Amino acid sequence: MDVTRDKIRSLLNEIVTRKGLLEKIADDTGLVSGGFIDSIDIMDIVVYLEQEFGLDFIDRGIDQTEFDSVNSIVLMIKEMS
Amino acid sequence: MPRYLVNQLFQEIWWHLKNFKIIPQFDKYPIFVNFSQTILGKIVIVLLFTLGLYITKIAFWKELGIILGILSVFPRHRKYLIVLASLYWLFDINFLHHTMVREIAEDLDTVVLINWDTLRVDLILTTLLFCVLFYQLAVKYRDSLLLRRPIAALVMFYFILLYVACYVPLPDLVITYLWGFIIVFKRFIWFLGYSLLDIRSKIPTPIAYQIGYYQAFWHGAYLANLPFPKGARYIKKIETKTPEELAICQLKGLKLIYWAFLLIVLHSFFTNLVYGEVGTLKNLIQLPYSFEVVKVVSAISLSASGEPLVWYQAWFSLFSRVIDLTFYTAIMGHIIISCVRMSGYMALRSTYKPFSAKTLADFWNRFFYYFKEFLVEFFFYPVYLRYFKKSPRIRIFFATLCAAGFGNVLFHFLFSPKTIYELGLWQAIASFHVYIFFGLLFGVGIALSQLRNHRFRGEFPWYRKWITGPICVFGFFAFVLIFDGTESHLTLFDHFRFALSLFGL
Numbered sequence: 275m276d277v278t279r280d281k282i283r284s285l286l287n288e289i290v291t292r293k294g295l296l297e298k299i300a301d302d303t304g305l306v307s308g309g310f311i312d313s314i315d316i317m318d319i320v321v322y323l324e325q326e327f328g329l330d331f332i333d334r335g336i337d338q339t340e341f342d343s344v345n346s347i348v349l350m351i352k353e354m355s
Numbered sequence: 356m357p358r359y360l361v362n363q364l365f366q367e368i369w370w371h372l373k374n375f376k377i378i379p380q381f382d383k384y385p386i387f388v389n390f391s392q393t394i395l396g397k398i399v400i401v402l403l404f405t406l407g408l409y410i411t412k413i414a415f416w417k418e419l420g421i422i423l424g425i426l427s428v429f430p431r432h433r434k435y436l437i438v439l440a441s442l443y444w445l446f447d448i449n450f451l452h453h454t455m456v457r458e459i460a461e462d463l464d465t466v467v468l469i470n471w472d473t474l475r476v477d478l479i480l481t482t483l484l485f486c487v488l489f490y491q492l493a494v495k496y497r498d499s500l501l502l503r504r505p506i507a508a509l510v511m512f513y514f515i516l517l518y519v520a521c522y523v524p525l526p527d528l529v530i531t532y533l534w535g536f537i538i539v540f541k542r543f544i545w546f547l548g549y550s551l552l553d554i555r556s557k558i559p560t561p562i563a564y565q566i567g568y569y570q571a572f573w574h575g576a577y578l579a580n581l582p583f584p585k586g587a588r589y590i591k592k593i594e595t596k597t598p599e600e601l602a603i604c605q606l607k608g609l610k611l612i613y614w615a616f617l618l619i620v621l622h623s624f625f626t627n628l629v630y631g632e633v634g635t636l637k638n639l640i641q642l643p644y645s646f647e648v649v650k651v652v653s654a655i656s657l658s659a660s661g662e663p664l665v666w667y668q669a670w671f672s673l674f675s676r677v678i679d680l681t682f683y684t685a686i687m688g689h690i691i692i693s694c695v696r697m698s699g700y701m702a703l704r705s706t707y708k709p710f711s712a713k714t715l716a717d718f719w720n721r722f723f724y725y726f727k728e729f730l731v732e733f734f735f736y737p738v739y740l741r742y743f744k745k746s747p748r749i750r751i752f753f754a755t756l757c758a759a760g761f762g763n764v765l766f767h768f769l770f771s772p773k774t775i776y777e778l779g780l781w782q783a784i785a786s787f788h789v790y791i792f793f794g795l796l797f798g799v800g801i802a803l804s805q806l807r808n809h810r811f812r813g814e815f816p817w818y819r820k821w822i823t824g825p826i827c828v829f830g831f832f833a834f835v836l837i838f839d840g841t842e843s844h845l846t847l848f849d850h851f852r853f854a855l856s857l858f859g860l
Binding site for chain 1: 552553555556557588589592593701703716720724727728731732735736737739740741744747751805
């Protein structure tokens, strides 16, 4: 799971630094609630999770609160795998 | 003076200019944050906020002030108090008017058959009960063909209601009540939608809790139809947990209401100077001179009657509309979100520096954040997750078009029951053709912008960032606003004639 965590951390860091909002994020930083990422960025994360982990969100749908932090995304991956 | 000191001085001045705020950042000073946690501090904040509501000319400033005062003193009971306040708002304040129901009753000769004293309560109770019933059905039959896509089922249901009300020969009294239900339900449909989206989440929020936030009292500050700030699940997520968080949140809310007031002052100057109209602050702002710019709708009517404006007047008219709309959207969002923050929820601003956007998609995000989020959650994600998974570019394009185009048009169409009653469902759809064209144009613009953003990962060059980007965004938005009209007497052709007049044709 640490590899997964590193991958997610690096993806999210890339997104927030690209937007020039934060330099580095902690694992529990509230990204959606803090306004650092929005629904369109979540789409990028979904594509990444589909490609990298073979996840399918059709049945589950997208709940933005599950994308709020590195921790919650890792937990979601664990549940869906 | 030594050169390094000059440099230092300039750097200092630049830093201050860059960080200058019209409204000081009280929420960043520990002294204010600590004071705001005391009873006296809470009273001062609520009083200042209520004053802010009063000077921004909010009709129910007293009621809102009292509700927010109670919420500030008893933050632990926030969720129950909000439910009570929202119910009071719905039932006791003349919030859901039934002017249109009365017009229909007069039209159908059923005025004497209706108990007008209890009608509003009856309709609201029926609507809330219906929402609970629909939600429970969607939970129970979540895997059935019909309710697997609950939002689509909800929209279909609303259209069936409209069809029945327009075309099925029922007794006049039934028709009157049906229209009454449709009119009230249109204010709740997307709140129920957020509850339906929540069904498949890991730990669904109980419906009783969600109902409390349907038309939560802060919507009354500006009579908004869109759920601010999204559904109950999101609201729970952004709730402040500690007294310090609450204090910071309320200070941010206080700042925002005064920011809204400043925008109202500017907007009043603007409408007075540009259109010659008195704005919200009619007693304060009366300029001796006005440009008397013609509003876009009137300009289109003039073009339709063969008397188009001169090209530069047409451009003035169009750009003034963009600025006017931006003021309106920002003020509405700021007032509602300031009340949300005062209630203890750290919601993001609805409008944030829209003209600093470098791309159209970014502009839309900054212009009306909660409407964009609504379109994304209700229309973009469901399409994006299902279709064109093997063609990334088509996937983004199609899903964006569905959200910014179809979703946008649907949202506005469902809020025009008066037109639907007068013209009938099919005719009303036909009369909406200009807005449908707007949705298509806007959707394609946003979709193309999304595609470009997706391809481009680096930093924009300075000219793109500060010159060409903002000009293109502003220009495109102004252009599509030509077709933003929902007036049924003007055709698409009339709008195109106005568009041509911009180029002297």
